Each structure stands twice: as structure tokens, then as C-alpha cells.
Amino acid sequence: MNYGQTRVYGVSLSYLMANGDRSFSYYEIPAENENEATDFVRQGFYREHPLAFYEPDVSAKLLYTDYWSYLRF
Numbered sequence: 001m002n003y004g005q006t007r008v009y010g011v012s013l014s015y016l017m018a019n020g021d022r023s024f025s026y027y028e029i030p031a032e033n034e035n036e037a038t039d040f041v042r043q044g045f046y047r048e049h050p051l052a053f054y055e056p057d058v059s060a061k062l063l064y065t066d067y068w069s070y071l072r073f
Contacts, residue, residue, distance in 0.1 A: 009062055011026070011027045011037050012024070013026075013045060013056055015056035016054070029060075030066075034062070038058045042058050
């Protein structure tokens with residue numbers, strides 16, 4: 001991550017629940033790149049659903065770059 005800036009990604013997660021319904025969630029994740037953001041959400045999914053035998057649908061899109069959040073005085 002460059003000093004003085006951070007990228008914030010919008011990450012969508014969807015998966016089928018046991019009753020057949022589809023669940024959707026949305027997160028805003030600060031990360032270096034799309035892969036890091038999707039991996040973070042995917043790891044959280046598997047912590048909450050340790051017996052899940054399928055891969056959830058996860059996608060990320062760059063929302064904005066925040067140039068002030070990591071500045072230290």
C-alpha cells in the first residue's frame with residue numbers, strides 16, 4: 001500500500017442457503033487489490049460456515065481511493 005492512500009473495494013457475496021434461498025451481502029473493504037478484498041470476504045464466509053462444501057460467489061469493484069486515511073502525523 002502506498003503511504004498516504006488506501007483503496008476501498010465494494011465486495012458482493014452471494015451463496016445458496018440450505019433452504020434453497022440465495023443470500024446476498026455487501027462489504028466495503030480497504031485492500032491493496034481486488035484479490036485481497038475478495039479473499040478477506042471469502043475467509044470470513046468460511047469462518048461463519050465451516051461446513052460449507054461449495055464456493056460462494058464473490059466479486060469486487062474499486063469504489064474509491066482514500067488519500068488521507070493512512071497519513072500519520
